[in-house]
Amino acid sequence: MNSELLKKLTEEYGPSGNEEKIRQFIQNEIKDYVDEIKIDKMGNLMAIKKGNGKRVMLASHMDEIGVIITGITDNGFLKFSNIGGVSPYISLGQRIIFSDKTIGVIGMEHLDDMKKLKLEKMYIDIGAKSKEEALKKVNIGDVASFYSSFTTLGDFITSKALDDRIGCFITIETIKNLKDSPNELYFVFTVQEELGLRGAKTAAFSVDPDLAIAIDVTSTGDTPHAKHMAVKLGNGPAVKIKDKSLLSHPAVKKLMIDTAKENQIPYQLEVLEFGGTDSGAIHLTRSGVPSGVLSIPCRYVHSPSEMISKEDVENSITLLTKILEKNI
Incomplete structure (x- = not known):
């Protein structure tokens, strides 16, 4: 796992509405691995890998609280x-x-x-x-x-802004790992998610995807006397079933679960009783977009010391790569 890249991503400045620095950093990191890069009027960064198949949108938000x-x-x-x-x-x-x-x-x-x-x-x-x-x-x-330091704690990492720089990291590494895909891929690094999924709404209208997956963090239920939630650090990425903004589309949910099983990738099922992700806006765009979420288990969300598992991140990159290699 490229911890140095993740460290730079989390330490870069980028509160909602002020994503210029983190956007430039990501653009420089991926420009040699995609066919085209666009920045829309809202400030969303769109990286395109061209193909003849379905138009697939991956969304991870650049902004932080x-x-x-x-x-x-x-x-x-x-x-x-x-x-x-x-x-x-x-x-x-x-x-x-x-x-x-x-x-x-x-x-x-x-x-x-x-x-x-x-x-x-x-x-x-x-x-x-x-x-x-x-x-x-x-x-x-x-x-x-x-303002806090990026720290490794065994298999875990703690830092500010893992929500959602970890999603950006997974997307960047997937772009680099992906050798071939029959689909037309839009990797969108969105703005102002923390203020109401604003960037994802306009980006999805522009892309008009056939299918969408957001990559974002989710809470866990594995700390002492935590509110019940069947998600734990280290047990694999979570396939979202529901949150406050979305009921995952059955076809997208099945695609993620089947791909994980086919490739022996550990995964969890997530029902989040609060909060939402970019897919909450994307799935309501135009006439509707089948949408789901690949969730990264994260302790202490919206704090200066958010915590994730390296193993979950590596499995997320593998799963996302395998999904995008399919003829969706």
């Missing part, structure tokens, strides 16, 4: 709101980083009851002593992402 500055106090502290699903409890005490590498620490006002903690009761400390000094580094509307 973050925070946006809403105000600056007289003594130089930054008030902020969320970009995507940011928990105040997980954020407290964490570091964030802006596009120009300015770093801040998230703190909170004094509260007698921690149950009342909300983002509006929190602030970012960038070491400024006044509003004037803070304005030299940060302004209203500036956006930051979490």
